[in-house]
Each structure stands twice: as C-alpha cells, then as structure tokens.
Amino acid sequence: MRARSVGGVKTKQRPFYRQADDYDPLMPYDPSAFPPFAVTVDLVVLTVRQHALCALVVRRGEQPHQGRWALPGGFVRGDEDLSAAAARELTEETGLLAHDPTHPAPPNAAHLEQLATYGDPKRDPRMRVVSVAHLALAPDLPAPRAGGDAHSARWAPVESLLKQEDAFGRETGHGEPLAFDHARILADGVERARSKIEYSSLATAFCPREFTVGELRRVYEAVWGVALDPRNFHRKVTGTPGFLVPTGGTTTRQGGRPAQLFRAGGATLLNPPMLRPEV
Amino acid sequence: MRARSVGGVKTKQRPFYRQADDYDPLMPYDPSAFPPFAVTVDLVVLTVRQHALCALVVRRGEQPHQGRWALPGGFVRGDEDLSAAAARELTEETGLLAHDPTHPAPPNAAHLEQLATYGDPKRDPRMRVVSVAHLALAPDLPAPRAGGDAHSARWAPVESLLKQEDAFGRETGHGEPLAFDHARILADGVERARSKIEYSSLATAFCPREFTVGELRRVYEAVWGVALDPRNFHRKVTGTPGFLVPTGGTTTRQGGRPAQLFRAGGATLLNPPMLRPEV
DNA sequence: TCAAAAGTGTTCACTCTACACCCATGC
DNA sequence: GCATGGGTGTAGAGTGAACACTTTTGA
Structure with missing residues (x-):
C-alpha cells in the first residue's frame, strides 16, 4: 500500500x-x-513549583501568533531521529538532559517520552506541519534560560494556561491562549502525566535526586490537585518494592521531625499502583 | 486562534x-x-480469531522489502488529517468504519486510535518517511479483502509474527520477519491493546454487536494469553457499572446452558479495572 | 513548651480468589 | 442420562481509608 x-x-x-x-x-x-510535510517536535515540559504543576512556555518572536506564548519546539533535522530532536530541543531550552532509563540518572536529568502527533492540515497557516509532541518531566529548576532565539521563557501554572479554553474572563495578566493547537497538546500532556504517575514511578522525575516521602507526596498532590493522607501515603510508597531506596541521610528542610532521604529505585511499574482518589 | x-x-x-x-x-x-518529509499512516489492526490474537498484514508488491509481509498503510494526503488518513486506510483494507465513540456504533465499526510515531531516518531506504502508527481493534471478520492495489492480505497470529524477532528458526511457512520496522510497531500496538483492555471497556471492540460473557472472557484470554476463572469473570464484568447492558436475548451458540446476550455499555473507563493475572 | 512534620498501629469495609454447587440446554 | 457451558454462594486472604497516637526536631 x-x-x-x-x-x-x-x-x-x-x-x-x-x-x-x-x-x-x-x-x-x-x-x-x-x-x-514539515515535521517538528513540540515539548510539554512539566515541573512542580510552589505546590503547582507548571509548564514551560516561550514567547513567539515571529509570525504567526507573534507575541503569543507557545510550547517550545522546532524542526526535526534531515538526519535526526524524532527522540533525538526532542532531546536536543529540551537541552536547548532547559539545559536538561534526556534520561535513558536503562542507565543511572545523571544529575541534570529529565524524563522524556513521546506523547502524540498532531497533523491537522490547518494547524499552521504557513504550510503543512506535522508535530510530534513529547512530554518531559523535570525537577524544580532555576529560572528557565532562553533558547537559541532571543525569546523569553517562563514556567506557568498549567491551570492558568488551560483555563482560557473554557472561560474568556482573563483572570491574570498572562491570560492569553497559547499559540496554534498548543493548548490541546498541553492538556494531553498533563493528562498523560496525571495518569502515568498512578501506575509508574515517574513522579520521582519531578523530585531532586534525594527527596523525602513528604516531598514526593506534595508532587502527587500538585499534579493531581488533591490532598492525600500523609500517613497512608508514607506506608504505601515505602511498602512498594523498588519504588524508593533509602540513602541513609535525613533532612529537616521541611521543618518538623527529621525525614529520611530516598532516591528513586529501579522499578518503573508500580505494583500495587498509587490510587488517585475519586473525583 | x-x-x-x-x-x-x-x-x-x-x-x-x-x-x-x-x-x-x-x-x-x-x-x-x-x-x-513524507508522512504515512501504518495500521495495527487486531482481531481475535480461533482463540488467538491476530493482526492484519499485507504482502508488499514492490521494493523495498518486495514480497515481505507488512502492516497496511499509506501516504497521508496533502489536505487530510492524520486520523482521517488512518480511517481511510482502514476502510480500504477491511471495509470497517472508524468508530467515533461519541455516537452509537454502526454495524461495521472498529475502534481506532493513534498509537505512536516512528521516524528513524533509516527506517525507509528510499527517503525520509515519518509514520504515524494507529491501532484498530475489530471483531472477527470474514476473510480480509484486498486493498486498492492487488496485493494479498491475511490475518496472522501476532505470536508467529513477533516470534521471528528473537529466534531465527522459522517455525511456520510464514516465518519471515515483517518489512521495515513493522515488527516493532506491531509489538507496541499489541502491548497497548493488552494494557488498555485492563482499565477500559475496549475488549468489547473485539466482539460482535451482541455477545455473551463467555465470548468476552475468551477475548481477554486470547489477548492476554491466560486462562481466567469463568465464575469470577462473570461476576466482575456484570458488576462493573456501564460495562455491559443486557439485550434480553439469549443464545446457545457456544453450547451448554443458554447465555444472556449483552451489548457494550456507555462506560469507557472501567472502575474497578479488570486485573491481569501476575506473570 | 508548643507547633510542625514524620512515622506507626489498629480497625473496618471492601475486593479478590478459590472452589463448591446449582441451572438449562443439546444429544 | 450426561456432557457442556452458564451462573450463584460463600469463606478466607489481602488491601485501602480513616484516624488515634507516638516521635523528633526548630523556635
């Protein structure tokens, strides 16, 4: 055929x-x-900052949608695999390295996976562009650095980025909708992250290399937008084999009684899964 | 916007x-x-025949990989959305209609969803081709009909199609490996189907419009390759709200005591999920 | 001493599993 | 009758939610 x-x-x-x-x-x-066709990669880069799930957005410096916020991305080169293009864009925008899960994570590592492909003939008015979106999960970072173009970049709470889709009342100064179909792509990426931390150990990708059970719980709470019982959460994550390995150290950076420090264990699939409370 | x-x-x-x-x-x-880039869609079309999970493959009539079996697929047209291209190819190859889940299923309906995108620069020796693979789940059909080209097509058990990847001993007459990277795409599609019937009602897409609990159970058994307890399975699926709606009719086409007939209910996400037995 | 966060024990309800058992048909 | 698949009952093990309670720090 x-x-x-x-x-x-x-x-x-x-x-x-x-x-x-x-x-x-x-x-x-x-x-x-x-x-x-032109083929691009667009990145949904998520992190958790100040108890909120945030996405990386960049200001478009050119037409179309000049001046609007958009997901970072760019063209796939002629001799480049899709995953290589996504990793290159990720490093250009954030300095993070895509993390090959078969190796131990380097210090500045982020999780990167393919999300979905968007190819509506009208999605870019210039020409036919197919975009292979990728999802990256990163720990809380210093301020984002600008990419190759001299555009500005920022972390924005996904809630405020997606709100405009339904209601048109601009609640914040940054209430403009995202360029192209990027609101849809972002929504798909957020939904993927929300469901994936349920049955995989990916929530640790939002944490620094060493973290406490309470910090991991606050990641789940921010991504799902719910409150979890600290006691049961503790028992559950420490009881799931391969999820967490204790480092031996403790910290009091959250106040209160010193908490054990953990690193992400080797397990990728959680059994039993973490259960998202009913809505 | x-x-x-x-x-x-x-x-x-x-x-x-x-x-x-x-x-x-x-x-x-x-x-x-x-x-x-050239952009194509490739289809992983799965069905259950004679207790085995089968995929639709077509014989390639031209170079490269002439004479090898391959997944059906074709070029995306210049003004066509990716999902429309996949639906068109599906109808050309099988006569099935892609099923928009917001509407009641037409008689010849199949489930169709995007799977993943494959863009290795070397995956097609002719030129740079990015393939957006889609996954279709269909009920057991009459013999496949040939597509637009006069190539032959057949349903092949996925087990025999994927076996060649590991062992080179050809166990059957059709033991040749699939063309291009199609074995990888097929494996990804099978894995998606296996995990998705766990927490969604998609297994009904493998059944005819009206089916019995036993027929649905044999779908799960074929897709997962396990044996399930008929008693507990029955209780579970009939007790999951929105999964099955009784039609009132009965059948004895499987022999034994008459079994109630059901149609797929409106629910798409199963709560609680079906649990795949541990391996 | 008090607030705050970490961590443990216990209870109750619910679900999963295994399997004994009964039901309705065709031959 | 008897084989075949359909369907229900039930006891025991395991899991999750709720929450009382103890521990260990900083201020």
Whole structure:
C-alpha cells in the first residue's frame, strides 16, 4: 500500500527536496504520490513549583501568533531521529538532559517520552506541519534560560494556561491562549502525566535526586490537585518494592521531625499502583 | 486562534511542493530550515480469531522489502488529517468504519486510535518517511479483502509474527520477519491493546454487536494469553457499572446452558479495572 | 513548651480468589 | 442420562481509608 512503482523520475537538484532527490533509482517511487510535510517536535515540559504543576512556555518572536506564548519546539533535522530532536530541543531550552532509563540518572536529568502527533492540515497557516509532541518531566529548576532565539521563557501554572479554553474572563495578566493547537497538546500532556504517575514511578522525575516521602507526596498532590493522607501515603510508597531506596541521610528542610532521604529505585511499574482518589 | 487571514499570494502550481508554495509571504519562514518529509499512516489492526490474537498484514508488491509481509498503510494526503488518513486506510483494507465513540456504533465499526510515531531516518531506504502508527481493534471478520492495489492480505497470529524477532528458526511457512520496522510497531500496538483492555471497556471492540460473557472472557484470554476463572469473570464484568447492558436475548451458540446476550455499555473507563493475572 | 512534620498501629469495609454447587440446554 | 457451558454462594486472604497516637526536631 505504499509508494506505487511508476518508475522514478530524477529531476534537477532542488534545495527544498534534498532527501527525495537522494533516492535510489532501483527502488522506484512517484514523488507526486506523497506531498511534502514539515515535521517538528513540540515539548510539554512539566515541573512542580510552589505546590503547582507548571509548564514551560516561550514567547513567539515571529509570525504567526507573534507575541503569543507557545510550547517550545522546532524542526526535526534531515538526519535526526524524532527522540533525538526532542532531546536536543529540551537541552536547548532547559539545559536538561534526556534520561535513558536503562542507565543511572545523571544529575541534570529529565524524563522524556513521546506523547502524540498532531497533523491537522490547518494547524499552521504557513504550510503543512506535522508535530510530534513529547512530554518531559523535570525537577524544580532555576529560572528557565532562553533558547537559541532571543525569546523569553517562563514556567506557568498549567491551570492558568488551560483555563482560557473554557472561560474568556482573563483572570491574570498572562491570560492569553497559547499559540496554534498548543493548548490541546498541553492538556494531553498533563493528562498523560496525571495518569502515568498512578501506575509508574515517574513522579520521582519531578523530585531532586534525594527527596523525602513528604516531598514526593506534595508532587502527587500538585499534579493531581488533591490532598492525600500523609500517613497512608508514607506506608504505601515505602511498602512498594523498588519504588524508593533509602540513602541513609535525613533532612529537616521541611521543618518538623527529621525525614529520611530516598532516591528513586529501579522499578518503573508500580505494583500495587498509587490510587488517585475519586473525583 | 487558528489560521489568521492575512491575504495569501498564490504562486504557480508545483506538484512536488504544493503546500509550501501556498504559504503567505507576510508570515516569513526559511524553507531551507526544514527538510521535507513524507508522512504515512501504518495500521495495527487486531482481531481475535480461533482463540488467538491476530493482526492484519499485507504482502508488499514492490521494493523495498518486495514480497515481505507488512502492516497496511499509506501516504497521508496533502489536505487530510492524520486520523482521517488512518480511517481511510482502514476502510480500504477491511471495509470497517472508524468508530467515533461519541455516537452509537454502526454495524461495521472498529475502534481506532493513534498509537505512536516512528521516524528513524533509516527506517525507509528510499527517503525520509515519518509514520504515524494507529491501532484498530475489530471483531472477527470474514476473510480480509484486498486493498486498492492487488496485493494479498491475511490475518496472522501476532505470536508467529513477533516470534521471528528473537529466534531465527522459522517455525511456520510464514516465518519471515515483517518489512521495515513493522515488527516493532506491531509489538507496541499489541502491548497497548493488552494494557488498555485492563482499565477500559475496549475488549468489547473485539466482539460482535451482541455477545455473551463467555465470548468476552475468551477475548481477554486470547489477548492476554491466560486462562481466567469463568465464575469470577462473570461476576466482575456484570458488576462493573456501564460495562455491559443486557439485550434480553439469549443464545446457545457456544453450547451448554443458554447465555444472556449483552451489548457494550456507555462506560469507557472501567472502575474497578479488570486485573491481569501476575506473570 | 508548643507547633510542625514524620512515622506507626489498629480497625473496618471492601475486593479478590478459590472452589463448591446449582441451572438449562443439546444429544 | 450426561456432557457442556452458564451462573450463584460463600469463606478466607489481602488491601485501602480513616484516624488515634507516638516521635523528633526548630523556635
């Protein structure tokens, strides 16, 4: 069902179509059978700051949607895998490294995974763009640094970024809706994060390398927007094999009685899962 | 917040690059900044036949991988959304209609959802192709019909399609590995289906419109590859609100005592979930 | 001494599992 | 009758929610 063999026609070099001109004439195809697309990656980078789930947004410096906030992203290069493009954008925007889960996490590591692909023909008025969105989960960071373009960037609570979709009353100074279909992409990423911390150990990706049970609980509370019982939460996470490994140290940075410090354990799937309270 | 009207300048038609020539000069961009990609959809179409989870594969009629089995798929058209392209391919290959879950299912309906996107620069030797894979779940069908091209198509047990990845001993006559990276895509689709029937009512997508509890149980057993206790299964599915609605009819098509017939209920998320036995 | 956060013990309700048992059909 | 699959009852183990209670620090 792919390219139909109609005999390849090698045309003159055209800078816009390098890859297709590169093809092997022994494997014929008909270039008019597939319209060219631009392929981008967009990033939903989430973190927890001050008890709120926040996303990284950048100010667009050019048309279309100039001046609007948008998700960070960029074009996939001609010889680059999708995951490599997403990792490159992530590092450019945040300085974080994508974390290969088969290796121990480096200090500045973030979780990165593919989210979904958005290809509405009208999503970019310039041309046909297919965007492969990725989801990144990062610990609380210092102020975001600007990317390659001289645009500004900030962490914004997802609640305020998504609120505009339903109500038009601007409650804050940053009440403008996101550019393109980025509100939809952000909503999908947030929903993925909310459901994934339920049955995987990904919530630790929001924590610094060493953290307490209380800090992990505040991550769950911020992402789900609920209050959890500290006593039962403690028993549950410490009783789930492979979730947490004690480092031996303690801290009183949250006040009160000293709390044990933990690192993320090797387990990726939680059994039993953490249960999100009913709504 | 979508396309803004700025008044476009239509240039002369160029068949290889129509979309990009369509762009609006008031929204400047640098075409050399994004290499063109071909975008395809590939389909993982699963069904349950004779107690086995099966996938639809088609014989490739052309290079590369000529003569190998592959997942059905094709190019996304220039003005077509990704989900529309997937639905079109599904209908071409199987005659099934993609099912919009907000409406009651038509007779020949299948579940269709986006799976993941595969964009390794080397995945297609001809050129840079990004494939947006979709997952479809269908009831047991009559023999598959050939698509637009005169290729052959068949249902193959996923176990035999995936076995070649690990062992090279060809156990059956159809032991050749799938074309391109389709074994990987199929494996991802199967894993998605296996985990999704756990917490959603999607298993009913494998059943005909009216079905018995025993037939639904055999779907779970085939997809998970386990045996389930018929008594507890019955209690569980009939006790989950919104999962099944009785039609009032009965059947003895499986032999034994007449069994009640059910239709899929409106619920999409199962609470409590079906629990896959430990491995 | 008091507030604050960490951590433990206990109780009750609910769910899962295993399996004994009964039901309604075709042959 | 008897095999076959459909369906219900029930006891024991395990899990989650709620909350009383103890521990250990800083101010």
